[in-house]
Amino acid sequence: MRTRLKEYAHKKVEPSWPDVSEKDIRAVARAMRETFWSRGPKIGELEDKLARYVGVRHAVAVNSGTSALHLAVEVLGIGEGDLVICSPFSYVASANCILFVRARPVFVDIEPETYNIDPALVEKKITQLRKNPAHKKKLKAILATDIFGVPADWARLRAIAKKYGLFLIEDACEAMGAERKVNGVWRKGGSFGDTATFSFVYNKPVSAGEGGALVTNNRKFAELAWSLKNQGRVINGTWLDHDLVGYNYHLSDLNSALVLSQLSRVKEILKKRARIAEMYHHALRGVPGIRLLTIPKDVKISWFVYVVRLSDEYSRAERDRIIAALAKKGIVARIYFPPIHYQKVFREKLGYKVGDFPVAENAGARTIALPFHANLTREEIAYVAENFKNALSSVASDNLGVGHLSG
Numbered sequence: 001m002r003t004r005l006k007e008y009a010h011k012k013v014e015p016s017w018p019d020v021s022e023k024d025i026r027a028v029a030r031a032m033r034e035t036f037w038s039r040g041p042k043i044g045e046l047e048d049k050l051a052r053y054v055g056v057r058h059a060v061a062v063n064s065g066t067s068a069l070h071l072a073v074e075v076l077g078i079g080e081g082d083l084v085i086c087s088p089f090s091y092v093a094s095a096n097c098i099l100f101v102r103a104r105p106v107f108v109d110i111e112p113e114t115y116n117i118d119p120a121l122v123e124k125k126i127t128q129l130r131k132n133p134a135h136k137k138k139l140k141a142i143l144a145t146d147i148f149g150v151p152a153d154w155a156r157l158r159a160i161a162k163k164y165g166l167f168l169i170e171d172a173c174e175a176m177g178a179e180r181k182v183n184g185v186w187r188k189g190g191s192f193g194d195t196a197t198f199s200f201v202y203n204k205p206v207s208a209g210e211g212g213a214l215v216t217n218n219r220k221f222a223e224l225a226w227s228l229k230n231q232g233r234v235i236n237g238t239w240l241d242h243d244l245v246g247y248n249y250h251l252s253d254l255n256s257a258l259v260l261s262q263l264s265r266v267k268e269i270l271k272k273r274a275r276i277a278e279m280y281h282h283a284l285r286g287v288p289g290i291r292l293l294t295i296p297k298d299v300k301i302s303w304f305v306y307v308v309r310l311s312d313e314y315s316r317a318e319r320d321r322i323i324a325a326l327a328k329k330g331i332v333a334r335i336y337f338p339p340i341h342y343q344k345v346f347r348e349k350l351g352y353k354v355g356d357f358p359v360a361e362n363a364g365a366r367t368i369a370l371p372f373h374a375n376l377t378r379e380e381i382a383y384v385a386e387n388f389k390n391a392l393s394s395v396a397s398d399n400l401g402v403g404h405l406s407g
Contacts, residue, residue: 013384015332016203016305019269019374024261031257042256047213049263050198054190056215058222061256062229065173065199065212067249069097071228072195072214073143075221076167078103082140084169085125087117088339088352089360090145094171095340098143104350106139107341109357113294115147118359119156126164141167146175146189148293148336149302154192155182170196176206177270178302189302190215195225200255203373205269205302206262208255272374273303279378280306280370283385289314289392306372307336308388309363316365318395323368325391331384336369 035042043061051059062068078084080102086095088107095105108125111118122142129135142161144152154170161168170193172178178189190196195218198204200211214225223235232246233239262269281292291309295301310319319335326333339360341352354361370384 012330013332013371013376013380014373015334015369015371017373017375018202018207018209019205019262019272021261021265023265024258027257027261028254031254035253035257037254038250038252040253042253042260043251046251046256046260046263049260050213051215053263053266054188054196054215056191056196057217058215058219060214060222060225060229061251061259062212062214062249063251063255064210064249065197065201066093066097067229067247068197068199068212068214069093069169069171069173070100070247071225071249072169072193072197073097073103073141074101074228075195075214075224076141076169078140078167081138083129083135083138084141084143085117085122085139086143087145087147087360088341088357089115089337089363090147090171090340091173091337092340092343093173094143094145095346099345103140105340105346107352107357109359110147110363111153112359112363114150114152114296115363116150116152117142117144117157119153119160122157123160126160126166130164139164139166141169143169143171144193145171145173146178148307149175149178149189149304150293150295150299151175151178151180151189151192154180154187158192167195168193172196173199173204173212174304175302176204177266179300180296181298186300194218195221200259204304205273205374206259206266208251208258208262211251211255211259213251269374270302273372274301276372276374276376276381277303277306279376279381280372280385283381284308284388287389287392289396303372305336305369308368308370310366310368310392312362312366314366314395319366319368321395322388322391325394326384326387329383329387331387332371333388334369335364336367337364339364 047059082103083106084098085106089110098105108121172190175189179186195216198213200208228246229249232242232244234241289311323333346352
């Protein structure tokens with residue numbers, strides 16, 4: 001095996017890569033020949049099939065997961081000065097979408113095991129906010145992300161939302177095909193919120209390069225989302241009837257055809273990704289100084305990324321040294337995620353600072369996303385694992401008797 005691993009020393013192991021089949025290619029080619037490239041029949045077909053797959057009544061296809069998040073917030077009537085509770089440990093779009101409507105993201109720390117927003121801390125924050133009459137009136141929703149393909153604790157979040165009269169928004173952009181058992185019933189990611197969102201960007205299990213969707217059981221929310229994504233057009237109106245200020249959030253028929261094809265083989269794609277994750281588990285389980293992702297017993301994960309967490313003995317700087325060492329071997333590993341409140345706009349405009357959310361900050365300082373996609377070979381995974389363990393050992397050896405930098 002070691003001789004074979006040397007073959008990869010001059011190659012680049014990509015962090016992600018879409019799973020594209022000949023069936024997918026034929027579907028796009030057929031759409032190019034047979035349908036409108038934009039605003040054609042493939043969009044409606046995708047929306048119908050996606051809604052059935054998720055187990056909801058309505059889906060609205062758009063051009064990105066970020067656009068879907070924007071609409072998921074706006075259709076609920078959330079606007080200027082309103083407050084939305086969300087996680088600081090997610091992709092920045094899950095907070096930006098709140099800023100788009102001039103509302104304010106109120107960050108709440110995460111669970112240390114799953115990295116999802118902590119329901120106990122959510123209720124604690126709500127209790128604090130409601131002591132201020134102005135904040136009590138402005139608090140509108142909880143937006144939770146199914147981080148790394150693990151659905152959040154939606155039973156507890158739904159109970160909290162119901163108790164305080166709040167909307168629930170599910171960012172399922174990382175959780176296509178994931179499931180969580182609630183009250184004895186398995187439900188798919190995207191079925192838990194008043195509105196929910198998906199992304200079809202290149203690194204997601206179901207991908208069209210770009211794209212996204214809003215899903216909901218509420219017909220009014222779906223109709224408003226459809227209008228807003230179509231420049232505020234009137235449903236069943238003429239082409240140039242615009243009742244609202246909307247956006248150009250269209251997904252093309254070509255992208256829709258590709259998502260449809262990928263959705264038809266989503267079980268195959270998820271199974272392949274689970275196989276890659278299991279090979280990583282086999283290679284890395286029991287390695288000192290790391291922790292693998294914790295998956296609750298009532299969860300069926302959809303493997304979006306493969307994230308390894310370094311133990312607290314390692315600092316942020318040491319984590320970055322490990323990533324740099326992997327890069328020298330042609331292995332592209334990444335930080336997943338730097339906390340959102342570290343970003344300049346959230347520090348300068350909203351007043352967040354380092355130290356506000358210690359669990360998210362600890363995770364952000366010590367998580368590494370290793371290369372992960374459905375077509376990695378066993379040899380590539382072995383090559384990544386061997387070099388990761390070597391880099392880990394090298395950093396640990398350098399620190400013997402020296403001490404560590406703080407995170």
